[in-house]
Amino acid sequence: MRAIVLSVLLVLASQAAAVEPGERLSNPALEARARSISTTLRCLVCQNESIDESNADLAHDIRVLVRQRLLAGDTDTQVRQAIVDRYGQFVLLNPPVEPATYLLWFGPVAMLLIGCVGVAIWLRRRPVATIDTAPLNEDEQRRLDTLLRELDH
Amino acid sequence: MRRALFILPLLLFLVLAVYFALALRPGRNPQELPSALIDKEAPAFQLPGLNGDGIARDALKGQPILINFFASWCLPCREEHPLLMRLAEQEHVPLYGIDYKDKPEAARRLLQEFGDPYRAIGVDRDGSVGLDFGVYGVPETYVLDSSGHIRKRFVGPLTAEEVNKELLPLLKALQRS
Numbered sequence A: 001m002r003a004i005v006l007s008v009l010l011v012l013a014s015q016a017a018a019v020e021p022g023e024r025l026s027n028p029a030l031e032a033r034a035r036s037i038s039t040t041l042r043c044l045v046c047q048n049e050s051i052d053e054s055n056a057d058l059a060h061d062i063r064v065l066v067r068q069r070l071l072a073g074d075t076d077t078q079v080r081q082a083i084v085d086r087y088g089q090f091v092l093l094n095p096p097v098e099p100a101t102y103l104l105w106f107g108p109v110a111m112l113l114i115g116c117v118g119v120a121i122w123l124r125r126r127p128v129a130t131i132d133t134a135p136l137n138e139d140e141q142r143r144l145d146t147l148l149r150e151l152d153h
Numbered sequence B: 001m002r003r004a005l006f007i008l009p010l011l012l013f014l015v016l017a018v019y020f021a022l023a024l025r026p027g028r029n030p031q032e033l034p035s036a037l038i039d040k041e042a043p044a045f046q047l048p049g050l051n052g053d054g055i056a057r058d059a060l061k062g063q064p065i066l067i068n069f070f071a072s073w074c075l076p077c078r079e080e081h082p083l084l085m086r087l088a089e090q091e092h093v094p095l096y097g098i099d100y101k102d103k104p105e106a107a108r109r110l111l112q113e114f115g116d117p118y119r120a121i122g123v124d125r126d127g128s129v130g131l132d133f134g135v136y137g138v139p140e141t142y143v144l145d146s147s148g149h150i151r152k153r154f155v156g157p158l159t160a161e162e163v164n165k166e167l168l169p170l171l172k173a174l175q176r177s
Helices: A002-014 A028-038 A057-071 A076-087 A099-125 A138-152 B002-024 B075-089 B104-114 B128-133 B160-176
Strands: B065-070 B095-100 B120-124 B140-144 B150-155
Parallel strands (some): B095 B120
């Protein structure tokens, strides 16, 4: 039992974010919004962590900036836009769907469709084995009989 | 038609090969990001000076300039320091410094020891100007044209090659226009 409790605690501990107590907003609703925005923003120092998880100095600065903007009354979109204006689209962990990213978003599906079309064309062009359903003529019947007789012996 | 179909995989391979060759070429830093502010007006700032006069964006307009974010705690900054000295003393480039998230005394000591290449230095104690510029790793060097628009950013220590092949030609072109 103890082991289970401990392992559950360990798992929970690994979920802990890098947000420092001093950064938190006293308004829980705003803080929750800040956290959810933070998880979608890339830390530009580590580049594969969100600013919510990163201990880098820059991540701290951006977390504080996000909270300042929220306190100033910005919407979530406005906050995100303020960060994108400074650091570019790369800062978004989830790239937006727009002409420049169509290839990224729809490329894989397009490849799949092209593959399907290719397979369809190939299947259609392949010569189909025709089945001859006409009854056997005398000659064929005789050959069949001989073969069957050989099998019986 | 048939034959074209057989060449297709080869063509695909060549496209990929070119892509990989570009992505893996020596000297490319995959972590380097283009500035989001290229060709946009530099964010407004007004900073107290490290020694004497402070700097402000609007007062710097009128000629192409360099703005260099540095800090005394930043080791790569020392690496590029001799180049900055050369830019200031031999090329007479208008170079302005922003001391990023640093203790002013420490920055003063550094410049006393290694020399001061800057025409003026602003102190960005809390890093907010850096944040507005999209600084993500000092040193960073920005080229501003005479109207105060950002034309280029160099991330990390400048190299002699970057200075000779990119920075100086760009500055010359901006001075002419």
